[in-house]
Amino acid sequence: MSSDIPSQSLDVESIRRVPKVLLHDHLDGGLRPGTVLDLADSIGYRGLPATDVGELGQWFRDAADSGSLESYLETFAHTCGVMQTEEALVRVAAEAAEDLAADGVVYAEVRYAPELFVERGLSLPAVVEAVQEGFAEGERRVAAKGGRIHLSTLLCAMRQHARAYEIAELAVRYRDNGVAGFDIAGPEAGFPPTRNLDAFEYLRTSNAHFTIHAGEAFGLASIWEAIQHCGAERLGHGVRIVDDIKTSPGGEVQLGRLANYVRDRRIPLELCPSSNVQTGAAPSIAEHPIGLLTRLRFRVTVNTDNRLMSGCTMSSEFAALAEAFGFGWADLQWFTINAMKSAFLDFDKRLDIINNVIKPGYADLIAS
Ligand SMILES: O=c1[nH]cnc2c1ncn2[C@@H]1O[C@H](CO)[C@@H](O)[C@H]1O
Ligand SMILES: [Zn+2]
Numbered sequence: 323m324s325s326d327i328p329s330q331s332l333d334v335e336s337i338r339r340v341p342k343v344l345l346h347d348h349l350d351g352g353l354r355p356g357t358v359l360d361l362a363d364s365i366g367y368r369g370l371p372a373t374d375v376g377e378l379g380q381w382f383r384d385a386a387d388s389g390s391l392e393s394y395l396e397t398f399a400h401t402c403g404v405m406q407t408e409e410a411l412v413r414v415a416a417e418a419a420e421d422l423a424a425d426g427v428v429y430a431e432v433r434y435a436p437e438l439f440v441e442r443g444l445s446l447p448a449v450v451e452a453v454q455e456g457f458a459e460g461e462r463r464v465a466a467k468g469g470r471i472h473l474s475t476l477l478c479a480m481r482q483h484a485r486a487y488e489i490a491e492l493a494v495r496y497r498d499n500g501v502a503g504f505d506i507a508g509p510e511a512g513f514p515p516t517r518n519l520d521a522f523e524y525l526r527t528s529n530a531h532f533t534i535h536a537g538e539a540f541g542l543a544s545i546w547e548a549i550q551h552c553g554a555e556r557l558g559h560g561v562r563i564v565d566d567i568k569t570s571p572g573g574e575v576q577l578g579r580l581a582n583y584v585r586d587r588r589i590p591l592e593l594c595p596s597s598n599v600q601t602g603a604a605p606s607i608a609e610h611p612i613g614l615l616t617r618l619r620f621r622v623t624v625n626t627d628n629r630l631m632s633g634c635t636m637s638s639e640f641a642a643l644a645e646a647f648g649f650g651w652a653d654l655q656w657f658t659i660n661a662m663k664s665a666f667l668d669f670d671k672r673l674d675i676i677n678n679v680i681k682p683g684y685a686d687l688i689a690s
Contacts, residue, residue: 332644332651337637340654341428341683343661343675344625344636346533346558346592348478348507349434349453350401351628352418355379358630361404361413365442370400379633386631389602391539392509397631398438406442411452412459419460423471425635428679429665432457433476433505436492437485446492450477454500470679474502474667476533479521481506481513486521494528502666503531505558510539515552522552531555531666533592537562538603546580549589556664560584560591561603564611567618575618585620590664594627595643596634608646616653623661651687655680 355378362370371385372378385397405411415432422430436449444452457473464471477493479486486506493504504525506515515522515534525532535558536548542565548554557563566578577585584591593612598604604611616622624643626634640657643649662676 332641332649332654334635334637334641337640337644337654338426338635340426340651340687341658341680342426342636342640343623343658343665343680344422344427344430345556345590345623345661345665346594346625346627347418347422347430347432348628349414349418349432350398350405350438351631352421352432352626353401353404353414353630354417354421355382355630357414357417358401358404361410365404365407365410367400367403367406369403379630382630383633386628387600389600391511391601391603394597394601394631395509401630402438405439406444408444408448408452411439411449412456415453415456416460416463419457419471419473420463421629422473422636423460423464423469425637427636428470429472429474429662429667429675431474431476431502431666433478433507435478435480435507436489437480437483446488447495450475450492450496450499450501454496457500472675473500474665475500476503476505476666477501478505478507479518481508481510481515481517481535483508484517486518487524490521490525490530490532493532494525494530497530503533505533505535507535507558510535510544514544515548515554519552522554526553533558535559538598539601541565542580545584549584554589555666556590556592557584558592559594559598559603560589561593561598561611563591563620564614567614569614575614577618585618588621590621590623590660591615592623592625594625595639596632597627600632607642610643610646612643613647616647616649621660621664622657623664624657625661651684655684655688658684 479489533556534548534554537545538559541562566581
């Protein structure tokens with residue numbers, strides 16, 4: 323790809339210094355291992371698989387490295403297990419803001435499923451309010467140190483539960499208090515998004531934004547339903563769209579109708595390379611379809627999914643991709659502007675971040 327600076331200089335440290343935008347990051351997949359241990363101790367959660375910070379971090383990465391989405395998702399029992407009080411939620415949210423800002427992320431949409439944090443009696447609104455308090459606290463701490471980050475929240479409903487309508491209502495209720503949209507997450511096979519049509523219709527008629535996890539563990543049918551039946555604005559992962567793209571032995575590329583539609587309509591793909599390798603959705607970073615999808619100019623965005631389970635950051639994802647595909651600064655800026663264009667944020671705010679934060683942040687690195 324285009325690059326004015328040798329790709330060796332795109333190491334994690336230099337990438338950390340440029341502005342980045344993150345659209346797909348799970349709050350319960352991004353805890354610091356030390357915080358998991360502290361919270362387990364203070365709320366009396368038993369059953370963590372390790373008692374040492376380093377070992378616990380390693381355990382999450384190894385257990386998530388399972389080759390299947392279902393086993394990958396089992397690791398969330400421990401993070402959700404310790405996020406059952408308001409104090410825990412405030413702390414986890416504030417630390418997420420600090421960690422993302424320290425990695426140079428200037429705008430992030432962080433998602434979680436409120437229904438997973440009610441085991442010890444919290445109400446759904448209390449969960450949302452605690453997380454918002456934590457994000458505001460984290461933003462303040464970052465600003466006090468001279469940094470800058472803006473966080474928006476996406477509320478997820480779990481595909482295997484039947485609470486999508488209720489969670490959609492919650493997202494609309496808190497739309498002026500930091501909640502930017504809705505998503506469905508959880509095991510994909512056997513739980514098509516069309517099970518939740520009433521929730522999606524409610525969101526559309528409320529002029530609310532939503533994305534759907536689709537085309538990760540399951541293929542084209544899931545993507546097609548998410549877009550054409552449910553009306554998803556973006557695709558969480560969406561990586562299996564490559565199943566509708568044929569490359570001939572001579573290198574000629576042919577898009578099927580669905581792939582063409584996704585590209586023509588500029589439907590954003592929230593790609594999460596490391597997570598895809600762990601769940602078996604891609605064989606390796608080097609063989610990840612992001613190379614082809616970028617070459618074909620789909621609306622590609624790069625995301626972390628779960629920083630704890632993948633042991634990754636936005637900067638490490640960018641660095642791994644730069645190494646595997648030869649991406650340069652111009653490509654990283656392109657991914658970043660794609661993400662900002664696709665954010666569930668007011669148009670004028672998106673433009674402001676693109677023109678006043680992202681472009682100046684890359685300007686010295688990209689010679690005109
Ligand atoms: O890659 C993924 N695909 C589907 N579901 C996921 C993925 N990562 C996390 N979660 C699920 O989303 C919930 C809310 O944050 C998490 O608890 C986890 O079960
Ligand atoms: Zn996800």
